[in-house]
Amino acid sequence: MITIQNTSKKYGTVKAVDDVSIQVHEGELFGLLGPDGAGKTTLLRMVNSLILPDAGNIQLWGLDPVADYRQVRQIIGYMPGKFSLYTDLTIEENLNFFATVFGTTIAENYHLIKDIYQQIEPFKHRPAGKLSGGMKQKLALSCALIHKPKLLVLDEPTTGVDAVSRQEFWEMLQALKTKGITIIVSTPYMDEARLCDRVALMQDGQIHACDTPANVVAGFGKTILGVKMTNVYKGLTDLRVWKHTDNVYPCGEYLHFIATDSHVDVASVTQYLVSLGHQNIDIVNVNPDIEDCFIELTRTH
Amino acid sequence: MKRFTAFVRKEFLHIFRDSRTMLILFAMPVVQILIFGFVITTEISDASIAILDKSKNEMTREITAKLASSGYYNIKHLLHSENEIEAAFKRDRVKMVVVFEPQFSKRFYADKQASVQLIADASDANSARILTNYAEGIITSYQNSKNSDVGAVAKPIETQVRMFYNENLDGVFMSVPGIMAMILMLVSAMMTSISITKEKEFGSMEVLLISPLKPFQIILGKVTPYILLAFVNVLTILAMGYWVFHVPIRGSLFLLLGESMLFTLLALSLGIFISTVAQNQMVAMFMSMFALMLPTILLSGFIYPVENMPYVLQLISHLMPPKWFIIIVKSVMLKGNGIMYVWKETLILMSFTLLFVGLSIKKFQVRLK
Known part of the structure; x- marks a missing residue:
C-alpha cells in the first residue's frame, strides 16, 4: 500500500507537484491521468526515490523513499517515459544485463515475463535500437519486471505507441495485476482511464479527483449536449459568447455544450443557433466521460 | 561481483560496437604519434x-x-x-x-x-x-x-656544445611524452565523461540508479574498460616511439608504465568529475576539450616551453596535471632516472587524483535533480 501525503516539489517558482495526497491500494492498477506538464513524472519519481520531495511524506509498505531509498529501489520496477535501454545491445543482452544487475536470472523469473517476452523472443538477437515502438515497450516492461518487483511504476508507457500496441499493453498490465503486482501508470490519454481500477486526475501539480473511473464520471453532475452544425467553427465561437453557456469545447465530431442552468434545453440551443443562421443543426444528449470530467474539474479549480 | 562483471561486459559491448569509439581509441593514437613525430619537428634537413x-x-x-x-x-x-x-x-x-x-x-x-x-x-x-x-x-x-x-692560435675560448639525452635534438623525443599525456587524457577523461553522460542523456541512468547497483559500482564499471584500453594505448605509443622513431627508454619500463597508470587514473577521475557536472554528452565533450585538451597541448610544455611563458601562465601551468606527467616521462624515458628523481611529481599526480576522486564522490547524485 502506497500513501502519498501533502507532497510538494518546486522547480524554481514552478510548483511541479503541489500538496498532493493520494493512496494506492495493494494489487491495484492505478492510473495517473493528466496532460503534458501536469507533474505526473515528478510525482512518480518522488515515489520511486529518484527525486527528493520539498515537503510531505511518502510511504511504500512502510518504507520512506527518502530515508530507505535502498530498500525502496529493491521493490520497485520502473519504466521511465523515455526509452532507456541500451540501443546498441540486443534484446537478450539488455534483459540479461538487467536481470544480473538486479541479482536474478532470466530463468528464475521467466514465468513473470513469459507472456510479454515470448512476443519479442524471435528477435532476441536484434539490437534494441532497431525495434518498433511496441516491441521496445515490451522489452522495457520485461526489463522492469525481471526482478519480480512488488510495485511497477510506469511513466507514460503508451505515449508514441500505435493503437493496437496500446491495447495489447493494457491487456498485459491486467494480466500482471492478477499476479499480485501493484501498478501505477501515468498517461495523457483519457480513454485509458476506464482500464484502471482507480484514477487520479492531475493538472498543474494538483490532483482534482481520485476515485474509480465510474465514480469520477458519476460525480460529474451536469448535462452535456452534443451539438453539430455545418459550420462548426462559427458555432463554437457563437456558443462561447452566449449568455447561457457555461462551457463549450470540441470533442470528436460534436461540440460538447454545458449550460449555466438546467432549463436551457435542446430547443433553446437550437433556437439560438438558428437565429444566427446555422444550418443542419443536430443536438443529442451525451453521457459524460472521463475527459469531460477532466475538463470540468480543471476549469473550476 | 556478478553485477559488476555484467556491467563491465556491457561497457565493453558499447565500446566494441561503436566504430567511432573504436577509431578514437585505437586509430587515433597511432595517427597522432605519426603526425607529431614526422610533421611537428624542429629539425632542419635539406x-x-x-x-x-x-x-x-x-x-x-x-x-x-x-x-x-x-x-x-x-x-x-x-x-x-x-x-x-x-x-x-x-x-x-x-x-x-x-x-x-x-x-x-x-x-x-x-x-x-x-x-x-x-x-x-x-x-x-x-x-x-x-x-x-x-x-x-x-x-x-x-x-x-x-x-x-697553419699553426695559428685558436680562439682563446672555445665553446663545445653537446646535447645530452637527445644528441640530435630530435623533436619526436619531445612529442612522445606529450602525445602520451594527450592520448591518455583523451581516452580516459573524455571517453569516460562522454560514456557516463550518455547514460544520463538516454535516461538509462535513471534505471541504473533504481537498480541495486551502488554508485561506486556504476562508476568503477564505467572506468574499468578504459583503464585497460588506456594501458593498451600506452604500450602502443611507447612501441611506436621506440621502433619507429628510435626514442630510447633509458629508465625502468615498470616505473614508466606505473606512472602512466597513475596518470590514467588521474585522467579517469577528472572524466568522472566532469560527468558529475555535465548533463549531456555535448557539454561533457566541450568541457573535456577546453578544460583538458587545450591546456594539455598548450600549457604543459608539450609544444611550447613553460619557461618562456608569462609568469601568470607559468603559475597556471602548475595546475595542469599533464605538465607533471610529461616531466616524469621525459625524466624516466630520456634521462633514465629512477623514482628518487620524480617522487615529487608523482606525489603531485597522486594528490590531483585523490582530489578529483573526492570531488566526484561528493558530487555524484544517487538521485535526479
Whole structure:
C-alpha cells in the first residue's frame, strides 16, 4: 500500500507537484491521468526515490523513499517515459544485463515475463535500437519486471505507441495485476482511464479527483449536449459568447455544450443557433466521460 | 561481483560496437604519434639555400662543400650578383643565402679576418635562427681546422656544445611524452565523461540508479574498460616511439608504465568529475576539450616551453596535471632516472587524483535533480 501525503516539489517558482495526497491500494492498477506538464513524472519519481520531495511524506509498505531509498529501489520496477535501454545491445543482452544487475536470472523469473517476452523472443538477437515502438515497450516492461518487483511504476508507457500496441499493453498490465503486482501508470490519454481500477486526475501539480473511473464520471453532475452544425467553427465561437453557456469545447465530431442552468434545453440551443443562421443543426444528449470530467474539474479549480 | 562483471561486459559491448569509439581509441593514437613525430619537428634537413661566392677559391668551395655535405642544406642556386638575392628568396624560395666576400682566402691568411654573410628568410623566425646557427657552427669548425693547419692560435675560448639525452635534438623525443599525456587524457577523461553522460542523456541512468547497483559500482564499471584500453594505448605509443622513431627508454619500463597508470587514473577521475557536472554528452565533450585538451597541448610544455611563458601562465601551468606527467616521462624515458628523481611529481599526480576522486564522490547524485 502506497500513501502519498501533502507532497510538494518546486522547480524554481514552478510548483511541479503541489500538496498532493493520494493512496494506492495493494494489487491495484492505478492510473495517473493528466496532460503534458501536469507533474505526473515528478510525482512518480518522488515515489520511486529518484527525486527528493520539498515537503510531505511518502510511504511504500512502510518504507520512506527518502530515508530507505535502498530498500525502496529493491521493490520497485520502473519504466521511465523515455526509452532507456541500451540501443546498441540486443534484446537478450539488455534483459540479461538487467536481470544480473538486479541479482536474478532470466530463468528464475521467466514465468513473470513469459507472456510479454515470448512476443519479442524471435528477435532476441536484434539490437534494441532497431525495434518498433511496441516491441521496445515490451522489452522495457520485461526489463522492469525481471526482478519480480512488488510495485511497477510506469511513466507514460503508451505515449508514441500505435493503437493496437496500446491495447495489447493494457491487456498485459491486467494480466500482471492478477499476479499480485501493484501498478501505477501515468498517461495523457483519457480513454485509458476506464482500464484502471482507480484514477487520479492531475493538472498543474494538483490532483482534482481520485476515485474509480465510474465514480469520477458519476460525480460529474451536469448535462452535456452534443451539438453539430455545418459550420462548426462559427458555432463554437457563437456558443462561447452566449449568455447561457457555461462551457463549450470540441470533442470528436460534436461540440460538447454545458449550460449555466438546467432549463436551457435542446430547443433553446437550437433556437439560438438558428437565429444566427446555422444550418443542419443536430443536438443529442451525451453521457459524460472521463475527459469531460477532466475538463470540468480543471476549469473550476 | 556478478553485477559488476555484467556491467563491465556491457561497457565493453558499447565500446566494441561503436566504430567511432573504436577509431578514437585505437586509430587515433597511432595517427597522432605519426603526425607529431614526422610533421611537428624542429629539425632542419635539406633546407634550400643559395650561395653567392664572390671569390671562388679553394677555401670558399671547401666551406660550400661542408655546408652541402652536412645534410642540413640543399644548395639550390649559385648566384652571380647581389641583385639575384632578393629573387632567390622570393622566386626560388630559398631559406638562406650565404655570401662570401671577394678575395676570401687572401683576407683570411693575410688580414686574419674574412667575412661570410648569412642572410636568412626570417619570416619563419625559428627556422631562420636554427639555419644560421648551424651554418655558423659549420664555418667555425672549418675555421678552427684551418687555424690549426697553419699553426695559428685558436680562439682563446672555445665553446663545445653537446646535447645530452637527445644528441640530435630530435623533436619526436619531445612529442612522445606529450602525445602520451594527450592520448591518455583523451581516452580516459573524455571517453569516460562522454560514456557516463550518455547514460544520463538516454535516461538509462535513471534505471541504473533504481537498480541495486551502488554508485561506486556504476562508476568503477564505467572506468574499468578504459583503464585497460588506456594501458593498451600506452604500450602502443611507447612501441611506436621506440621502433619507429628510435626514442630510447633509458629508465625502468615498470616505473614508466606505473606512472602512466597513475596518470590514467588521474585522467579517469577528472572524466568522472566532469560527468558529475555535465548533463549531456555535448557539454561533457566541450568541457573535456577546453578544460583538458587545450591546456594539455598548450600549457604543459608539450609544444611550447613553460619557461618562456608569462609568469601568470607559468603559475597556471602548475595546475595542469599533464605538465607533471610529461616531466616524469621525459625524466624516466630520456634521462633514465629512477623514482628518487620524480617522487615529487608523482606525489603531485597522486594528490590531483585523490582530489578529483573526492570531488566526484561528493558530487555524484544517487538521485535526479
